[in-house]
Each structure stands twice: as C-alpha cells, then as structure tokens.
Amino acid sequence: MTSVSEGRIHGGAVPLITRGPLRTTLRAGDGVRIEAVYEPCTAGAAAADGAAGAGTAIVLAHGFTGSADRPAVRRAAEVFAQRAAVVTFSFRGHGGSGGRSTVGDREVLDLAAAVAWARSLGHRRIVTAGFSMGGSVVLRHGALYTAPGVREEGGGRTEAHGEAHADAVVSVSAPARWFYRGTAPMRRLHWMVTRPTGRLVGRYGFRTRIDRRPWDPVPLSPVEAAGRIAPAPLLIVHGDRDPYFPLDHPRTLAEAAGGAAELWLEPGMGHAENAADESLLTRISDWATAR
Template identity: 30%
Template sequence: MKRLFPSTINHRPLTRLRRRHLGYAALGYVSLVIAGAFLGAEIVLRSKTRWVKGDFVPVGRRGNKLYLPASPETLSKGPLGIVPLLPNKGHLVVGPHRMVGTVVERPILQERGALPHGALAWVSTYLYNGTPAQLGAEYEDVLVPTEVGEMPAWHVPPHQAERDALIIVVHGHGGQRAQALRMLPAMIRTGCGSLFVTFRNAHGAPKVGKGYLTLGDTEAEDVNAAVLWARENGYRRVILYGFSMGGNIVLSVLRPRFEPSPLPIAGVMLDSPALEWRDTIRWQAQRFGLPGFLARRVGRFTQRIVTRRSGQDFDEVDQLAAAPRFKVPLLLWHGTRDRTIPLAQAQALAAARPDLVEFHRVEGAKHIRTWNISPKEYDGQLEAFVARVLGREG
C-alpha cells in the first residue's frame, strides 16, 4: 500500500495560494504607495481655500452667555470668534468654555453688532474671518507690486505719524490673512505698522503657471517685494512674521540672493513654522495612519512627484540646514499638539541657534493655535520681542 505523508498533501496548490496572496499583498502595497503619493503631491502643490476654518452652528443666548453644540472647535481651549450669519451681522469673542448638560457655555467678552438667540453662526478658534475692521482697526487695502502681479494686502498704519517699523505678516499653506488678526491688537500696541500680505498662487493672489506652490522658495520674492513696498511707503525697517509655511517663506527672505535687503530686517517671528518639508511630508503620511516604513516610502515618492511636476528643490527650503547663516533674532512658538508640523523641527532650530532663538514650547497647543492657549502671555512675548529688537526696551 502506498503511504501518503502529510507534508506532501496539496503541496502545490498551497504554494500557488501563498504566491497569489503575496502577489495581492504586493499589488495592494504598491497601489497604496502610489495613491498616497499622488494625493500627497496634489495637496503639497495646490492646497488653498477661501474660507477660514471653523464650524457653522446654531447659537443659543441668555444674557451675556452663549450656548453652543459640543464639537472639537467649540470645546477648544481659549477664546472663540462668533460671526452670526442669519439674521444679523456682527462679531463676538467668547471666553473659556464649561459644559452645561450636553451644550457648551461660553461668556461673551467682546461684541460688535448683534447676535440674537437662535442665530446660525460661524465659530472658530481663529476668532476672525473678515478684515481688520472686525476689530475696529483702521486699515487700507493696498496692492504690493511684484514681478508676477499685484498682491493684495491690508495695511494697518501706526497710530503716530512717524513710520518707523513695519511688521509684515505672512499666512501659511492654504491659509488666509484673517488667521493672524488675533495678534493685531498686540502688534498695534508695539507702535509698529502692520502689513498682512498674500503671495502667488494663494487665495486672492495672482496665479502663476500651473498654480503650484513652491513651499517658501519663489513666494519669498513676493514678501521681499513687500519689504520694498515698506521702504517706498516711508518705513525704515521691518519685522517678518510667518505662520506655518509662512514661516518658511520669511526665513527664505534671509537668503543671500535677497541681500542687500530693501530695508533692514530687525527680527523674525515664527508661529508653528514648516522648517523642513521632507520631514513634514513623512509626518503627514503617518498622521493619516500609515505605519512608519510605509509613510517613509509614500513620503519619498511624494517628493519625487512634486519635484517632477514643479521643479521643487527641497534643499532650497530646508531652513534647518540654513540655520547657521541666520543673523537676526528669532521668536519662535510651537505647540505640543501640533499634528501638521512636527514640534521636533522647532526644537531643532532652537538647539541649532540658541544665540538667536527665543523659543516658546506651548503645552496643549494645536497647529497655529499657540496664541489661544494663553493670549496675554503670547501677546506679552510678542510685544517684548519687538521692543527688544527695535531697541525700545525700558
């Protein structure tokens, strides 16, 4: 009788099945890498929106208290901005939250216009979604001439007639000028003018070529043009203030190719800056749930696609590598809950240039929400830095 050994039973079909499963797994892996990379490249190159981030919710009101549905935005730390959509226009700033049953209660701190009970409203940690007029500030719409067109900007002149220093405020990737209006009162108190600028291929600005962003490289030309605008409008020096990708842009203005600057740059302020894009792209891949080994591959492929499409030079916008050549004082904020730009980048810059960098690690702060955790502390740090770099201390 012929003996059958278990090891030989269905050996070939099992081998074929394993190979088939391995093939499917390999195909799925490659497909995931390719799909993730193309999606990532599209976001890196083009992301922009006309809307300031926030929620649209019905608002209850009882006296000086507002009642909001619970959501990540309405439960965020620090103040919120409220802009009623219907039936009346206005603007409110509300204070810290507490839960009352299943709704969020917040006290009204500031109010312009009217917000009746039951109104539908925009609610945001950015506080403002309009122009400096939402804060009652006098300003003018201006155009900054550049080689690729005129860039819209808001100019808030200083209270005094003399124009000494101008703070040039630069928003980030997919951002808007209104996101930095939270800091406008502190900037006004410094005695400086301020200029909230846009740059090519951002919302409201001229489109160049296919509309691709260059992550701080060519956008720096538009901010350098804003420095020239400041000189032509009577200012004697500038401070650059960048948020997220805007931080990379203002540091790019310090490159040798922009020397000599149209005006002296007294200092640079950075809020949650994107300092090294290759690391940021890998970080973003992991943020969306990809394991480390897969995120690295998606990140590398994304970089290749971005470079192939736009000619992006990632070395050119690597501000950590450029740190040794910085010459001006830097004020830096970054939050420990930032899921967009790794906190480690800010820590690396602070460690590389302790002689220049004043670093504030903000516990519990999300991306460009460092102000919200403690507005008075943030404003005080901003005002003290400006006074120091302008020689106005004491």
C-alpha cells in the same frame, strides 16, 4: 516650481507713513501680483511720540491655505497693530493674489515685496512674523535678504535686497526640514500638493491654487536658513501640541542658529495662527518691538 534666491521688487511711488489702512497690489520679483494691506499702529499719538514700536512695522506671513483676509490672520494683525504698524499680504495662489502656490519656494519673493513696501512707507525697522509655511518663508528670507553692509558668503546682493531685508525674524510653527511626512496632517498635505485630485481639493475646497511642478532645485531648507540669519534677532515659537510638526523641529531650528535664537515652547498650543491666542500674539509683538 523653480527655486530662486533673489529678484527685483516692482512697485510704484507710495506715500510716507499713512494714518489709515491702505490696500494695494504689489509685484513680486518675478512679476506675480500680490495683494497687500497696510494698517498703522493703533497706539496712535503715543507711538508717534516715540513709544515702543514707533517706526517699526511687522510684516505678517500666513500659513498654507491662508490669506490676508482670513479671520485668524486678521486677529493676529489686530493684536500686532497695538504695538506696531502691520503689513499683511496673501502669498501667491492664495486670496486675491495671482500665480500659484509653490508651498514655500518662490513665496520668498512675495515676502520681499511686502517688506520693501513697508520700508517705502517710511518705516525704519521691519520685523517679519511667519506662521507654518510662512514661518519657513521668513526663515529663508532672513537668510537670503541681508541688511546693507552684511556680507554674504560667495558674493553680494542685488540692490533690491537692501530695501527688502528684515531687521528681526519671528518663525511660528515652522518645519525644520522639507518633505516631512511623519504626521497624518502632513501626509494629507503632501497628497494635496503632489496629486492632481489633491490640487483640485486645494483649489475648490481651500481656495488655494497649487503649482503642479516639483521644486527644481530644492530651495534652502529652514534649518539651513536658521543658521544664516544672525546678526538679526530670531525668535522661534512652537506649540507642544502641534499636530503637524513635533518638538524636534523647533529644537533643531534653535540648535542650527547656534544659540543666537530665542526658543519659546508653548504649553497646550496647537498649530500656527489658528492656535495663537491673544496673549501669545501680544508677547510676540512685545518681543518684535523691543529688539
């Protein structure tokens, strides 16, 4: 798994904001094919007339072993679409996308391609909302892909970053640091990612193709990324019954953001999109369209 910080977005001409669902194949910055689905805001005429969410698209980044067509992702997209247009996609190695999963490294290129596609459809404002692995990816993407005119430390960005940046970021059930093995579910996940037998289980049991190569170099960590997202608004959401990552993870992320992040600790919530109920998803979409 080779760490990257930027790449050019590949894609053809697409129409401006469409009235119906649209499914396409995008090209990430390294050429990997990414399946993506666009769904317009179901508020219909109200959104077109300038209600909250008009012009906004939420790009939904699923968790590890998920995909654009998994029921939990579809449910989240349906709730988000009540407030804004929604782009869902499958990370590399998942669903109908090509390539192999790098478990949060090169996936930032997949998200960038989806964000750039949403802008090409005519949306003026893009909010990324990621769950678990997707939550770590939206944090890293928010740190690496900055809006035009926002100067990064150490130099500028490629032209692709101007169209692929997020205007606000929502990270749900994300880890604060890499290589965490403090819970039984995370130890099982590390076995699946690092062992040949585990990768076979991932491929045939979870329909997820996993890259066997280790990260080189190790990508920017979620906690480091959280401190670099401002001035874009950041929302961190985490359940107090998350079996993967205990509450020190979201608290560390919020602390790293230096007070610029909003932190929601959800009573009784488990992990990621499977545990996010309609009420929480509605509150997230309300936050996304109000910023």
